[in-house]
Amino acid sequence: xxxxxxxxxxxxxxxxxxxxxxxxxxxxxxxxxxxxxxxxxxxxxxxxxxxxxxxxxxxxxxxxxxxxxxxxxxxxxxxxxxxxxxxxxxxxxxxxxxxxxxxxxxxxxxxxxxxxxxxxxxxxxxxxxxxxxxxxxxxxxxxxxxxxxxxxxxxxxxxxxxxxxxxxxxxxxxxxxxxxxxxxxxxxxxxxxxxxxxxxxxxxxxxxxxxxxxxxxxxxxxxxxxxxxxxxxxxxxxxxxxxxxxxx
Amino acid sequence: xxxxxxxxxxxxxxxxxxxxxxxxxxxxxxxxxxxxxxxxxxxxxxxxxxxxxxxxxxxxxxxxxxxxxxxxxxxxxxxxxxxxxxxxxxxxxxxxxxxxxxxxxxxxxxxxxxxxxxxxxxxxxxxxxxxxxxxxxxxxxxxxxxxxxxxxxxxxxxxxxxxxxxxxxxxxxxxxxxxxxxxxxxxxxxxxxxxxxxx
Numbered sequence: 001x002x003x004x005x006x007x008x009x010x011x012x013x014x015x016x017x018x019x020x021x022x023x024x025x026x027x028x029x030x031x032x033x034x035x036x037x038x039x040x041x042x043x044x045x046x047x048x049x050x051x052x053x054x055x056x057x058x059x060x061x062x063x064x065x066x067x068x069x070x071x072x073x074x075x076x077x078x079x080x081x082x083x084x085x086x087x088x089x090x091x092x093x094x095x096x097x098x099x100x101x102x103x104x105x106x107x108x109x110x111x112x113x114x115x116x117x118x119x120x121x122x123x124x125x126x127x128x129x130x131x132x133x134x135x136x137x138x139x140x141x142x143x144x145x146x147x148x149x150x151x152x153x154x155x156x157x158x159x160x161x162x163x164x165x166x167x168x169x170x171x172x173x174x175x176x177x178x179x180x181x182x183x184x185x186x187x188x189x190x191x192x193x194x195x196x197x198x199x200x201x202x203x204x205x206x207x208x209x210x211x212x213x214x215x216x217x218x219x220x221x222x223x224x225x226x227x228x229x230x231x232x233x234x235x236x237x238x239x240x241x242x243x244x245x246x247x248x
Numbered sequence: 249x250x251x252x253x254x255x256x257x258x259x260x261x262x263x264x265x266x267x268x269x270x271x272x273x274x275x276x277x278x279x280x281x282x283x284x285x286x287x288x289x290x291x292x293x294x295x296x297x298x299x300x301x302x303x304x305x306x307x308x309x310x311x312x313x314x315x316x317x318x319x320x321x322x323x324x325x326x327x328x329x330x331x332x333x334x335x336x337x338x339x340x341x342x343x344x345x346x347x348x349x350x351x352x353x354x355x356x357x358x359x360x361x362x363x364x365x366x367x368x369x370x371x372x373x374x375x376x377x378x379x380x381x382x383x384x385x386x387x388x389x390x391x392x393x394x395x396x397x398x399x400x401x402x403x404x405x406x407x408x409x410x411x412x413x414x415x416x417x418x419x420x421x422x423x424x425x426x427x428x429x430x431x432x433x434x435x436x437x438x439x440x441x442x443x444x445x446x447x
Binding site for chain 2: 023026027030072075076079080083101105135136137139140141142143144145147148151179182183185186188189190192193194196197201
């Protein structure tokens with residue numbers, strides 16, 4: 001497990017936000033982004049969520065994620081172009097047809113980065129535990145949220161190692177990327193499990209919060225700004241310029 | 249032999265649980281963490297592949313199913329106990345709901361399908377054999393598709409013609425499911441060869 005993830009979240013704006021507010025932000029952002037369909041509203045929310053992500057991670061990290069998202073978009077456009085050429089009745093290629101799914105993914109990625117990079121796993125775990133969730137729900141759930149940055153880092157490391165290997169094609173992909181990635185996942189899971197067990201996670205003794213955590217002014221301000229941003233996005237959807245749904 | 253000597257490598261939490269006599273029936277932290285890790289990877293990788301496909305793309309649909317089945321087979325070998333698949337599917341749905349706002353409609357069907365798959369594995373003799381696990385995962389995946397198609401028929405039964413392309417795509421995706429079973433068995437050979445998962 002990379003130690004730099006422990007240092008990355010220190011002294012950032014998002015690290016000072018209560019984990020309850022962050023979870024609420026993620027849930028509301030994801031539900032609203034699915035409910036809305038206007039590119040203007042989604043673009044506005046993507047901008048707001050980008051500000052939150054910038055408050056949790058370095059701009060270079062965000063830029064890399066965006067580059068990856070744009071690469072995925074390019075692949076998607078290329079594939080849809082090929083399908084529209086092969087089966088014209090099924091899909092009409094349009095450069096803007098994927099803008100709405102792209103913005104939805106961007107909002108999710110921003111909020112996920114904000115949550116994962118700014119929240120110590122112990123804090124997240126303690127909070128989920130304090131909500132009286134069963135151990136078989138809160139342990140995998142907190143690991144699932146926290147493992148995303150580690151997994152991205154593992155992918156990058158194995159990709160770099162795969163480049164050094166000779167050979168090409170499917171065999172190189174299998175031997176150089178797929179198998180090492182699964183090995184690495186299993187080792188990461190063991191590392192995480194060992195760390196969790198040594199901290200007493202899953203034992204009979206309940207972990208108590210060190211102090212009663214109250215909402216701060218920052219939490220209230222973030223929650224208020226979120227409510228305002230979501231309302232503005234909904235208003236833009238219904239009263240702003242109307243966009244026709246792009247055919248797929 | 250001393251009872252403690254017969255235990256596998258155990259850290260204090262596990263040892264304490266075993267001494268209380270509840271270790272065998274309760275989830276260990278190791279199992280839960282492994283399920284969490286696999287649930288994340290399954291969700292992240294399938295979403296990436298699906299998005300890269302640009303919508304109704306048969307190749308990426310098959311690749312997505314292939315990835316899902318492969319990872320699920322590896323997970324069930326790593327955590328060979330009842331409810332692993334159901335819990336992994338449930339956590340994946342929760343992550344989807346929390347971070348991507350979706351999965352509310354599909355989750356019940358997928359959990360039910362996982363339940364059927366687990367039932368088949370237990371009926372075949374448990375998690376000790378690869379063929380039982382492969383059969384269970386294939387049953388769960390095919391049941392999930394059948395349930396999804398049935399829900400689609402319920403909502404679109406007035407326009408049955410719309411179901412034809414969906415059925416064709418599901419059939420293409422099924423090819424990926426079988427390919428995933430093959431890849432999962434290959435992975436298990438690699439993992440056993442590396443000594444990561446024991447026979």
